[in-house]
Amino acid sequence: MRGFDSVLVVDWSASGVRAPARPSKDAIWIGFVRAGTPQDPIYCRTRIEAEAHITRIIGDERTAGRRLLATFDFPFGYPKGVARRVTGGDNPLDLWDWLGARITDSQTGENNRFDVAEAMNAHFDGPGPFWGKTHRDRWPGVPYRKEGIAFDLIAEKRACDMVAKAASSCFQLCFPPTVGSQVLMGLPMLARLRRQEGVAIWPFEPHENAPIVLAEIWPGLIEPAVKSAMAQDQTTPIRDAVQVTILARALSRLSADQLSAMMTDLPEAAREEAWILGAGHGELLSKLAQNDAPPAPPPLRDDCFAMPAGVDWTPVDDALAALRAGLHPVVRPAHCAVPDACGRILAEGAMARRANPPTPNSAVDGYGFAHGSLPPGDPVLPLVAGRAAAGVPYDGKVPPGHAIRILTGAAVPVGVDTVILEEDTREGGGQIAFRAGMKRGANTREAGEDVHAGAEILPKGRALTPADLALMAATGIGKVDVFERLRVAVISTGDELVEAGGAADLGQIFDANRPMLLAQIRAWGMEALDMGRIPDDRAALRAALDDAAGRADVILTSGGASAGDEDHVSALLSEAGAMQQWRIALKPGRPLALGLWQGAPVFGLPGNPVAALVCTLIFARPALGLLAGAGWQEPQAFYMSAGFEKAKKPGRREYLRARIRDGRAEVFASEGSGRISGLSWAEGLVELPDAAATIRLGDPVRYIPFGSFAL
Template sequence: MNVKSYEDTLAFLSSYVRPAAETEIRKLSDALGFVLAENLISNLDLPRFNNSAMDGWAFGSENIQPESFTLTCVGSAFAGHPYEGKLRPGECIRIMTGAEVPEGADTVVKQEIVTSEGSLVTFPAGVRKNENVRFCGEEVQQGSVCLKAGIKLRSAHMNFLAAVGVKEVVVYRKLKVGFFSTGDELIGVEETISEGKIYDSNRYCIKAMIEEAGFEPVDFGRFPDNEQKIKDGVLQAAVLCDAIITSGGVSVGEADFTRDVVLSNGELVDWKCLIKPGKPLAIGKVRNAYFFGLPGNPTAAQVTFHAIVSLALRRLSGEINPTLKMSLAYAGADNLKKKPGYTEFQRGVLEVRNGRICVIPAGSQKTGAMRSMVDANCFIFLPEQQGAVHEGDLLRVVSFYGLYS
């Protein structure tokens, strides 16, 4: 079994995993969470016309004086109800936020700093040309690329694309990710526990992680330690799904049949990835479906999915160069233990102390500790060469609320 660093593992996946080729056309309202399969061209300028950024008074910049100056109000403009006509020197209009700035005007002064008496409006010194005007096409120009292929659509994209008149988009279809468990010792949570049995917790977690990542989970159930039944399940999953995930069952143990099934019906690249918790990792293909074998330990399985497999699935779904979203936080304690040689994803809790974002360990960092994963709200990313951590050190963290953004 090969030994590879975390960075080497990600580099391998970037060349090994290729995006699923199938695309579909979806209405914009039904495209949230899908990945764009082609560049989007804007149908119009954004903004569509020069408009006011606030309530105030609009006029031409030729009227601006070093000191205060007075203009004559000749009308008004509201959103959807523009001023009809062209402003001449010495004139201004009352204008509301979003209203079209009329011909002859290029500057808006907010209402709070002007004084008016009848039709005469006095402006203070210091007015600047073009202020408080959103100019036509300053964000996007008609015919230009407004979003590039490979972007996963979020709510902000819905707003943006609707604003430029996009009705439908070409996207990669949502991945189907099959998963199953193997082992005579496993039972479902609906069953009564008995001697020598354990609950099949990983299968419930894997399903949830697949859904959280934005993919469609397909549950193939639980297989006993029987090579023919595992083979039947793997081959069925390979036909119906884009990827297959299992946990445990891919080591060189006597009853680890999943490994032999994958090798006999596809290809398997397995190694020890130098991450904690984690390490055992199997990557391969069965027919056209990618295969990912996670460690059997529940916490290690979660870390390996989030740190490695989720990125591979995002690449498979069509995302361009997916990465974990990291931010910075100060170590809030001296009890983060780390030795060089492994990349660690410690479970942490982000909190604010004296105006600074700090992170502390979320309880036990033992591989088998499950409670700390529940109490954590982030991973503390400690690179391979990182040694001991001291309070006040600046660390990278991966918020659980930003894993897939």
């Protein structure tokens, strides 16, 4: 559905007197956003004046070619059954015209709404349903109070009122809230507006291509935003003016997909009772009504990496538990088009806008018919003219005892519940013949048998895959709320490092960690920031950390994480007062420096590439996922038969570079942490427990494929 260029919000009034010349509450206020720009709210003293303003705006927008959504804060319909009692039919627009022919109004505000309500009550047995009046001794057909009115045949509230949790009833004419009087004085105005060129009424009329759409709204949906705006404005603003302004702003910020989700797939009751635009979507509207961007997550605490007092060597499980407890997402949510969302992390669960399949359809090329109309024996059915094809449905009903040509994917026509495969029939002379024994519903797919409209199809925190994009597209989702990409800065430290491909002097080595870590971060769908190689110079490292903290959400360093003279990462984090050095009981890799630098978490990894990768996979991977909004992710492991033998000492958990061959886990020939070739050779890790262990050929061992880490 196409979006709207302009949005109008009208706060209506049923007052019997003219509003003061000075703008005041409880009058008519109009909020307007044109082409994304909010206009000053319009104050109207009478309904006649307001209708003139609205008519002019509709004409101006139509002439300028701008599509307008005009919304009004009173019900567009009554509970099911009211229209039939009053007009003899179920069309709510006939009731609009009925009221338009009877309601009178004036420039002074004087009107006859109680007379008309009394005439409407005469169509019902017993007192009501309209109640409430200004004088006890007038309009005897209108009860003064609600007591004694039985809302048994006619409900007191509409289905949309229940969904939106609206407290008021469209039958209450007096005593705030006077919604019932607003309806009586508003619907005649809408009946006149409806007759203008290009105007459609949602949800009673086709509206997808209408240049002007009139819809019902309820400001209570954005009550949190209204309260916030009122509290922030120190000038004692008029609530009604604030309300229409920020509600118009919220509606103008809805995407075409969001509007479509609100305006389609409504319950059957909406055909007669109308519907409140945004009912069930109040939280979204309230957010869009705010001027500010989505709030930033709270900062991490300085002690987020703290271990219990007295802990020396930290077991792997304790280290993981501490990370999980101390961290939380640090990225904001953002909107993203579905085609661009692969690898992004959902900030909110994705809800199907439409069922899949949307209608019952055929699973094969063949012929469709009503199973209950089959004659005894082998059926011979005459064919109706035409056919049903995917995207070209049959416009009509298939009579009982007849069949229709139907193709794979075509919507099943009215009068059809079973399809027979073309190869199982013989066709000739405008008839088909086939053997008896077909089951009812054969070769058809039910509407929603895959996904029902409104169902959550993907949970919050999911990293979206190409298959997820297909699922969202198939269920009508065009945009999703995702987290912004986590920005991860990578720094290598050490005088001994030179860039790969450069000239290395005696005692120097090529920097292997930085390209490895940057590539891994990108593979995780995060934004990798290359901060370069920093020599063993504390001032230079401080400047690099300052730069990284200003540009990234997280910082990964390699080297300098221990407690030696040239271990500057640990030293600087200690100076900053947010340093924890974990001596983790694992092999390879023991020192892991953790801390905050200007609010950004820092993971100080070992300098050895093998240890750096193992620590990244075991510790940084789940931590970064949590910071990125994906939640804490445990790698998927499998128990495989050992293709090696090993005697392991107690005290440290060990990770061996491994791969699967012939159904067994084999490990790299050398456990030396300097053997970088083993990382390339391996396809996963074998994890050996903290305790002592003796592994023999064929024993079960825990194998974690690199794919579990998205490596």
